[in-house]
Amino acid sequence: MLLGGASGVEKVSLSEFFDALPFEPDQFQVEAARSVEKERSVVVTAPTGSGKTLIADAAIHINLERGMRIFYTTPIKALSNQKFGDLAASHGEGRVGLLTGDNVINRDADILVMTTEVFRNMIYSDPDQLEDVGVAVLDEVHYLQDRTRGAVWEEIIIHAPEHIRLIALSATIANPEEFAAWIRERRGKTDLIIEEARPVPLESLYALNDKVNRSTELQPMFGPDGTPNRRITRMLETQGRKTRYRTPRRIDLIEELESHSMLPAIIFIFSRAGCDAAARGVADAGVRFTDVEQRAQIREIVDIRTAHLADEDLGVLDHAGFVTTLEAGVAAHHAGMIPAYKETVEDLFTQGLLKVVFATETLALGINMPARSVVLEQLSKYVGDGHALLQPGDYTQLTGRAGRRGIDDYGYGVVLHTRFVDFIEAASIAAAGTHPLRSSFRPTYNMTANLVANYDRDEAYRLIGASLASFQHHDREDELQSVIDRRSDELEHEWSQATCDRGSILDYLALLDSHEDERSGRVLLDPGDVVDIPDGRRSGRYVVLRLTHRSGKRHPGHLMMSTKGRVTELSRRDLGRSFQVSGRVNLPRPFEPRSRRFAQQVLRSLRKVPAGQGMSSESGRKVDHPVAECPDADDHVQWARRALSTQRRIDQLVKEQQKRGTENLVGMFRSIEKLLTNWGYIEGWSLTAEGERLRSIYSETDLVAAHSLGDGTFVELSAPDLAAVLSTLIYEPRSDQVSPPIFPTAASAAAWESIESIWEDLTATELDARLPLTRRPDPGFAVIAHQWASGYLFDQIDPGPMAAGDIVRVARQLLDVLRQVRDTAPELAPAAAEAVKAIDRDIVAAQGVG
Known part of the structure; x- marks a missing residue:
């Protein structure tokens, strides 16, 4: 029997499902379940932790009673594994299956959990096997906007057999009506259920360290009227006190949170190395949130979770250090950790055995780890070619885990004061609301092949046009397209000039860059080297005084003295790629680059170095590649x-x-x-x-x-x-x-x-x-x-x-x-x-x- 495809479908009441719950469901949960009961697709947008999965549970109840199968999809394998365990515990292992590519467990089960790609592949390869599926749950459907994988969700919504009703569960988005209207156009009867209220109210706080009183303060970020707290503005702008407040130290902040009963906390640091260093630093400082019994529980759980790992592997992973940090009630969580370690942290945190977790933003996707407080150490993150402020809605997403339903009266979102982002700007980010859901869909070669295999040409064109x-x-913007066309013409010309008939220029370039990395950016640049820069705004002759290192910079800079005695710091970009090292001088001792006597001695030595053809930064680096022998390399x-x-x-x-x-x-x-x-x-x-x-x-x-x-x-x-x-x-x-x-x-x-x-x-x-x-x-x-x-x-x-x-x-x-x-x-x-x-x-x- 196909759901909605035949008359006389049994009308299954939800009353027994709701009566069996140990709590009163929220109105939005009831409304969404009623939509499923009426054989309609449903889009649900609600804050993190509000209980969207209860709607999926109700759909499972309805469809099992009707003799239909249910597919439950998630964006990542870890979520599929987690959901499989939850459903197997509540419905019995015999009725639940798992398909992730890594695992195939009971693939003919009534309830089948899978990654989204697996469902998409089934639709293309063998749609007949979906005849007895009544409902498909698309969990974390806002992942649709992901640049590399988002199109998969659209392919499912467009191509899934018409009899399958969809339950699209999303975090809060700025354009739910538009998204639901699109699904309605594709799937027919579709209801939109919006829940804007958080299950636990959020209080946004601003943390500052008062250097005068030697204390850490937590101030409300917003006043009663919802505008930025004027008291904080006055504190930071008072004449003569502009340097009184600084960023709180981690230990001080954690102690302040603990003193106000605001733990457990997730502290977001947008750096893997930063998370590891923070967790170790707190543990090494002697902070302990666990007693003897809890530490024994932690060790037992760690042993179970890592039993499959060989001793040699544990040694490479610094397992002893990992366990020591956990025993303090502290941990890091990021994508650079092996799955067993991440799952251990998640398990310990949900059991209340960890009080502080330092995490990257990857934790914001789906994993069930609610906390009382969420702390944002920074409001900017590295985006490939520099740092950028968080986008509108990022604060809402990251603080979605603040506040545990049924435990906390309030959740807390804490932003740290920093001199790099002023308070008003920080408050505007915190108040920015939600992201609009934007499509990342575009045809791919694989998608095109599957469309050709399954549809005639006109239908394939129609389906491509049916995407979100x-x-x-909107109307095409000719100006933007013309810029792209012009840049593409430039690119074609540039590659034609870059091409070398002796070999791959990209391979040669990779070897050059690798050679630079091996030397850590110190190609012929040691203290005392005399450097000639032939062009650019820094052209001239210099002597290297010492290397300089700045936080966040990949390569060192160089403190140099010009022939005019001026001391300045030059980056690798300032040096350019055609600088030459023309000789060396011995630097005077003691090293006092700002003193007149030191400068005079260096300049006397510098004038004795003749102009020469030293080794250049580019041509002087010989690598084993055919292009290196080209005169135009x-x-x-x-x-x-x-x-x-x-x-x-x-x-x-x-x-x-x-x-x-x-x-x-x-x-x-x-x-x-x-x-x-x-x-x-x-x-x-x-x-x-x-x-x-x-x-x-x-x-x-x-x-x-x-x-x-x-x-x-x-x-x-x-x-x-x-x-x-x-x-x-x-x-x-x-x-x-x-x-x-x-x-x-x-x-x-x-x-x-x-x-x-x-x-x-x-x-x-x-x-x-x-x-x-x-x-x-x-x-x-x-x-x-x-x-x-x-x-x-x-x-x-x-x-x-x-x-x-x-x-x-x-x-x-x-x-x-x-x-x-x-x-x-x-x-x-x-x-x-x-x-x-x-x-x-x-x-x-x-x-x-x-």
Whole structure:
């Protein structure tokens, strides 16, 4: 029996479900459940912790009574694992299943929990298996705006069989009516349920340290009329007292929170290293929130959660330090931690055994960790090329965890005073409200192949036009498009100048950058070096006095003295790329760069150094690469750097274009269709054998992967070599810097050259077609992948700058790709299966249901 698809559907009352609850449900929960009972789709927007999942529980009750299956989707595996455990505990393990790619448990169960991508793949590959599904829950549906994965939610909403009702659960957003109207247009009868009230009221506080009274103060951020607290304004602006207040020390703040019974607290620090250092610092300072019995409980839970890890792995992870910090009742939580450690912290915090957790913003997604207080140490975070203030709605999202329902009368959001963001600006961020939900949808190669396979051309065009992006579409802004076109023309010219017939300029550039990193930015720049800068605003001759280090700067600067005796600090950017070191002088002792006598001695020595052709920062660095022998190598490098900069500017413009809804999605789809036709994946309106393979490859680099499979790039590779090469398709470094192409074997290096050639051909075609450029495959994980697939132990791997949690995460992504290759390329199935078995072990292996 299909839900809503036949007459005589049994009307199941919700009264027994609500009567069994140990509490009175909120009105919005009842209204949403009634909508489900009436066989309508429903969009629910409500604050974090308000009980949206109770609506899903009611839907499960209704549909089980009607003999229908229920799908429950989440954006990440950890949430799927958590929800699987919750539902198995309440409905019995026999009725609940899990599909995440890592795990397949009871896939025919009445209640099936899965990641969103798994549901999308089922819709495309075998929609007949969905006939007995009555309802699909889309938890955390506001994830739809995620740049890389958000389109999956739209694909589900557009393509799911019509008989399936959707329950879309979202955090508060600024445009719920628009979002619900779009779903109503796609799915038919749809109700919008909005709950704006937090289950626990939030009080926003401003924390300052008073240097005069040597105390930390917590002041209300807003007055009774909702405007910024004038008392704080007066405190900070009083004449003669401008430096009286400063940022509170962590220990002082935590003690202040404890004295006001405002723990447990989550303290957001937008840096992994910052979280680790903060947790260690608090524990090392002797702060203890636990007694003997609690510390024993902590150790027991840690032992259970980490029982699968070998002693050697624990040694690499500094397990003893991790446990010591936990025993103090303090922890860090971020994406760089291995899953077992993150889950341990989550378990201990929910059990009340931790009082302070320092976390990055990744904690804001879904994981159930409510606290009494949420602290924001900063109102800005690093965004790739600098720091930016939090966006409107970020404060609301981050403080959504403040206040435990049924425990706390109030939740507290605490912002720390800082000289970098004035109080009025901080208050405006805190009062900014919520984010509007914006579509990130655009056609992909895999999506296009699946549309060709499942629909005729006109229907495919109609479905592309049915996206939320099209629904939010406004008139095209010609000026923005013309800028993109002009920049694209510049980019084409720059790449033509950057191209060298002796080899890959990108590989050469990566080696140059790697060479700079190895020297930590100290290329020929030691104290006493005489430096000639031939051009730029800092042109002239200088002597290096000493290196300088500033917090947040990746490379050191240099304190220098000019030929006029002026002492100034020059950054690497000030030096440029054509500076030369013309000699050395001995610096006087004692080192007193501001004294006249010191300067006179240095200048006398400096005048004795003749002008010469010293080693330059760029040309003097010889690396083992064919491009290095090209007489125009420096010019090629300069053009390549300019092209990369232009590409970043184009990407920013395209993002802005997507924000405004100005992308012509149907036009883009037609361009992709034409490209796939020219590349041999589509013939007429049918898929070729290569097109059928593309249907089953889900990756940002899907077409590069499919083409590599088709041209035999991976044939005869060993399992470790296959793992190393495939890792280039999924690995993304945390910075914009290109990873050097280092491979452990000649076979894997040759395969990489083939992949890179395919990518270069593809991006050239995309550039001509005005399509978004496919992300460059990156070889930065290849050596680690090869070592792990070869049986290395974790303590035998050189991780470089990668955190253990990042290695595990990328390895698990690699497993997904290996399984796709195993299932779509029979000739590679033995090697791919061997690689899966070799990688899915020890610290990388999924534990329990995770």
